[in-house]
Amino acid sequence: MNTIAETRTKSLLYLEDVSVSFDGFKAINSLSLVIEPGELRAIIGPNGAGKTTMMDIITGKTRPDTGKVIFEDEIDLTKKDEADIAQLGIGRKFQKPTVFESHTVWDNLELALNRSRGVFATLFYTLSAEDKSRIEEILSTIRMTHRAHEYAANLSHGQKQWLEIGMLLAQEPKLLLVDEPVAGMTDAETAETAILLREIAKTRSVVVVEHDMGFIRDLGVKVTCLAEGSVLAEGSIDFVSSDPKVIENYLGR
């Protein structure tokens, strides 16, 4: 069995003994988690298990009270803010699709593109041929080429979710955190989203928080079950879903 020191040397994201409490309520309770480069990981757990809080901690929105959050073996994420962490290569998709509704699909992707984000760099930015082909490539990945010049406000719920995933791709992150990507999607959209995420995970690590067990089965990846702010079980979906503690806490008898 690997010791912690050994796993550390090859982890992309490494959380050790992280705790945070809000007004005395322990939202995260000595949580430890390791994500390896290129890994696709699903995270499940009942409401209030701390899934979203964990993402808040990784992306710098919430500071943990104690514990380590290390990115690529050396960068301490607890010292950085959201913009720093995003620039380091961690992208985040919110639970509710969050896109720029008064911009077109194209402009949404252009803004997300991993280019210099300073005030003057953006003031004097002109679209290069390279950036143009990159946006076209992402448009075809998220299957929205025909709607490139549509305002994002006019998209359906599922299309907004995809656009947001596309924006995260444009950001070229090393790690993608995806919060409930298939909430409110039709079955067909859910199946397509699973294909899309698996495709994305070929070139980067992805962490998916989801309630939909069918979707997680579709993904077919390692699953971590959280409850009351710490890891309850970890392993394949069959292993986790047969764990008596998981059944007790989450799946229900």
Place this chain on the structure above:
Amino acid sequence: MISGFILRALEGKIVIAAGILLAVAMLVPALNLLTPPDSAFHIPTYVMALMGKYLCYALLALALDLVWGYCGILSLGHGAFFALGGYAMGMYLMRQIGSRGTYGNPDLPDFMVFLNWKELPWFWYGFDMFPFAMLMVLVVPGLLAFFFGWFAFRSRVNGVYLSIITQAMTYALMLAFFRNDMGFGGNNGLTDFKDILGFQVQAGGTRAVLFAMSAIMLALCLIVASAITRSKFGKVLVGVRDAESRVRFLGFRVENIKLFTFVVSAMFAGIAGALFVPQVGIINPGEFAPANSIEVVVWTAVGGRGTLIGPIIGAILVNAGKSYFTGAFPEFWLFALGGLFIAVTLFLPKGIVGTIQHGWNARKALKAAAEAEKGRDAGTPPVTQQVQAAE
């Protein structure tokens, strides 16, 4: 790079608006100076002065629109930046009076002599030089906006709370400027101006040039604002307005984006104030009054926030209305203003220009749809038929 930035600004509507402003800058002074007073085309001096005032207000509304309409920061204290620009100009004009004041003191403005001050306070140094004073018109409002924004945006003060502290800022400045020992003329402010750059402030020619400058500066600021909002930065700005956290998680420093916009906007407001003061002949702490800043919000909302032309039209229309009402039914003006704001909020949430634009776009979309329909009828059969044929 820079040329691309400017070229992008020159979109159809902006070119037309700037062109109209430049035409106004030449025509109105010409009609004022060159036509005899009994001619049908003559524009009396008092009308030109009034129009010049409206143009300054329009520039102030444009400044507010940049932060409110595009970045979502509702500043209820933009009058402060306007007044500071006005004071910088006023200080220059005071120093030009020289020994022609009531007390005939060549070194000190009248109010300082009256207060028994013996020498000029340090912060009045340099204001006898026009270029320095003009620099201060930009620097003083810009610095205030920078420090204010630095703390407010870094601490992520948002929404109503930000509006309240901007209001508190202008109120605090008003109270400070009312004090005689601040050294800005206290209650009475700065007035009795004589010369600007050696020309008599009250002379017809000077008034015409000041009017023309107001129109030209408004046109210039409009083009700069258009260049900003049409760049990628402008798109980020709208992103901050609509989904701030998304912008942050994309890796942008939202506080810097807001700070830059706030400072540019404050400088626009400062320019407006500096042009306003020589045309009305006085600047006093009343310009800092919170109600003034709120009025600017009304102009911008009426014209249409988030459009650049809207606030200009709004400021001119509302102020023209104000001039008429305060003359014809003085006691009803405030009711009319309040009613106007409620009516616009309820029935024209996008403002005049926003509503027209919306209707125009909807009509264009309808037309395009109809055209596509027609094209389909004439040419290729509809998709469903094709599918059936394939089957």
